[in-house]
Amino acid sequence: MKKLILLITIPLVLCSCGQKSVKNENNTSNKTEQVQSDGNTKQVVKEEVKEEIQGKASDYYPFTKNTEYKYEGTGSEYASKDIYPDFIEDNKMQLRIITSGTTSVNIIEKTENEVSLVYSKGEVYHRENCIQKEFKGNKDILIKSPIKVGNIWTTSSGDKRSITAINKDIETKIGKLKALEIKTEGKNGTTLDYYVKDIGHVKSIYEDKQNKGLKVITEIKEINKDKAITEEIKFNYIKSTDTDFIRKTQYINVNFKTNEDIRKVFEKNLKNPPVKGLIPCFTKNVKINEMGIKNEGKISYIDLSQDFIKDMNAGASLEGDILNCVAYTIGNYYNTSEVLLTVNNKPYESGHIIFKNGETIKLK
Template identity: 35%
Template sequence: MMKKIGFLFSLFFLALILSSCRFFNREEPNTDSSISSSMSEESKISSSSEENSATSSSQEAASSSSSTAEEPDSIDLAAYFPDTNNQHYIYAGEGNEYASYDEYTDYAKDNRKQIRKNNGGTEEVKVIELEKDQIKTRLSRGEAYPRENWLDQEPGEEEGTEILLKAPLKEGTTWPVMGERTRTITGINVSIDTPMGTYETVEVTTEGSEDKVVDYYAPDIGLVKTVFTSDDYNVTSTLSKIETDVPLVQTVRFYYPNADGETLSYVDKELAFKTNDVTKKKIETAYKELPNDAVGSVLSDNTTILSLYLNTDGRVYVDFSKELISEMNAGSAYETLILQSIVNTIGGYYYMNEVYLTVDGQPYSTGHIQKEKGESFTVDTENSSEVQ
C-alpha cells in the first residue's frame, strides 16, 4: 500500500514539473516548430517590408529622376530666348554652300529682338518675340540689307507669324506652321555635340510633304543646330562660336561733290553697329567726316537727320533739319551736287532708286530747286568716280 502511494506521488510530482515547463514555454517558445513558425512570420514581415521599401525607393527614384530632369511643364520658356545683344553667333554648315551663316542682333526691346542672318549670299531679318506660352517669329524679310528697326512693324500678308517653340515644353506638343507643315517637340534633354561643347536641348521637328527640319534649342543659348532632310539631301548648320561685344560691320558708299562743281566722288566707309545703335545717327556722323580736301562737305555740323526709313511704296524717306538748307551756302550747281550726293548715298544703302527728301517734314524747297509734295529724287551715279 505504501509503495502504491509513493508511486502515485511520484507521478503527480512529474506532472507538476511538466505543467510548469509548459507554462514558462508560453513566453519563450523553444521548440523546433515554434522557431520555424517564428521564422516564417518574420520572413513574411521582412518580405512585405522589402516590397514596401522597394516600392518606396522606386517612387523616390522616380521622384528624384523627375526632379533632376525637371518636369516638362515647368521648363522655363524664357531660357530659350536669351539676351544676344552685341553677340556674334557663328554657324558652321555642311551639305550646302549657304549652310554656314552669321547672326547679329540689330535691335532688342522688352520681349522682342531683331536678328540679322547673313549666309554669304543674302541677308534675312527676323523679329523674334517671347510671349507667355510661345516664342514666335513676328516678322521675316529676305534680302534685308539696310539696318532698319522693325521691332514695332506690323507684319505684311506674306510675313505671317510662325511659332518656333510652344509650351508646354514636353514631347508631343504639336502645332501647325506655314506651308501646311506640322511642328512637334520630339525630344527633351537631347544631347547635341557642337564645337562649343555638348548641350542638353529641346528637339523640334518640322515636317512637310517632301522634307523635314529638326531644330535643337539649348537654354541660355538658343538655336544650336539645324538639320534639313529631303530625300537623300542633308544640310546641317551647327553653332561653332559665340563672340561677345562684337558689332555688325556694314560698308556704306558715301558720295561727295567735287570742287569742279560738275562731278561726284565716292568713298566706301565701314560702319560698326552695336545692338540698338541708330542707323541714321551713324550715317549722319560718318557723312560729316570728309575723306580728303578735294571734296566738299554735304552736311554742316548742325545738320541732323530727323528720320530715315524704307516705305511700303518702295521709296526711301529721309527728313533733315532746317540747317541742311540754311547752312548750305551753295550756288544752284553745287546745291544740285550736294542733293545728288545725299540721294546716291541714302538710295544706295537701301538698294532703292527713289528717295523722298524733305526738310522739317516739308518738301525740299529753295530759291534754286523746288519739289512738290510727294515728288522724289532719283539715284544717279553715272557722273561719279572713286575718291583719289
C-alpha cells in the same frame, strides 16, 4: 471569347487594390500587373515614364545684345550663316541673317510660354527697324510650353511640330551641350532643331523626303559677345576742280551695335569726309529727322532739319550737287532709283531750288 476577357479583367482589378508603385533611379515608376497564363498567375512589371517639365519656352531663346552667332553648315549654300541682333525692343528681337547667298531679316517674339517667328523677309541689305510694323500672316511658333516630351502643335504652314527630347546630348564646336529637341514634320521633309537654355538655337538637321539622302545640317561654331557688325557703305561728297564740282564716292566701313541709330551714323559721315579735299554735304548743325524706304521699297527718303537749308552757303550749281550727293548716298544704301528729300516733312525749297510736293530726285 467572353471567358477570356473575364480571366484578364479580374486580375487587373485585384492588382489595382493590392499592389504599390516602386520608384527606381531613372525617374520612372514600376507598376506591377498580374496576368493569368495556363492557369498560373504571374506578376509582370511595367515601366511607366514619369513626365518632366523643364523650364519655360522663353528660357531657350535669350535676347542678347551685341552678340554674333556664327554657324557652319553642309548640304546647302544657306546652311552656313552669321546671325546678329540688329534691334531688341521689349519682347521682340530683329535678327540679321547673313549667308553666302543672301541677307534676310527675321523678327522673333517671345512670351513666357511661347517663342515665335512673326516676320521674315529675304534680300534685305540695309538696316531698318521693323519691330513696330504691323505684320500680316500667322506667327510661326518655334518653342511652346509646357517643355515636356509629347507637347505637339501645328506650324503656320500646317506642319506638325513637337518636343521629342529634353536634355539631349549633342556635340558642337562650342562643346557638349544638353539641348531641347523639337521635331517638325512637313510634306517635303523633317527638321530637328536643338535649343539650349541661355544660349538659344544651336543646331538643325533637315532631311528631305523627296530627295533621299539630301541632308542639310547647320551647327553653331562661335558665339562672340560685345561684338559690332561691320557694313561697307557708299558715301558721296563734292570735290572742287579748277572748272567745276564733281561727285566723288567713298566706301566707308561702319560698325553697328544692337539698337544703334542709323541716322547718327549717316549724319557723322556726311559731315566728315574721310579724306582731305572733299566738301561735306552737311554742316555741324544738320540733323536727320527720318530716313528709310516707302512705296514697297521703290522709293527711299530722307527728312532733314531746317539747318540744311539755313546753313547752305552755295550757289545753284554747288547746291544741286550737294542735293545729288545726299540722294545718291541714301538711294545706294536702300537700293532705290528715286529719293524723296524733304525738310521738316515739307518739300525742299531754297532761294535757288524748289521741289514740288512728292517730287523725287532720280538717280541715273
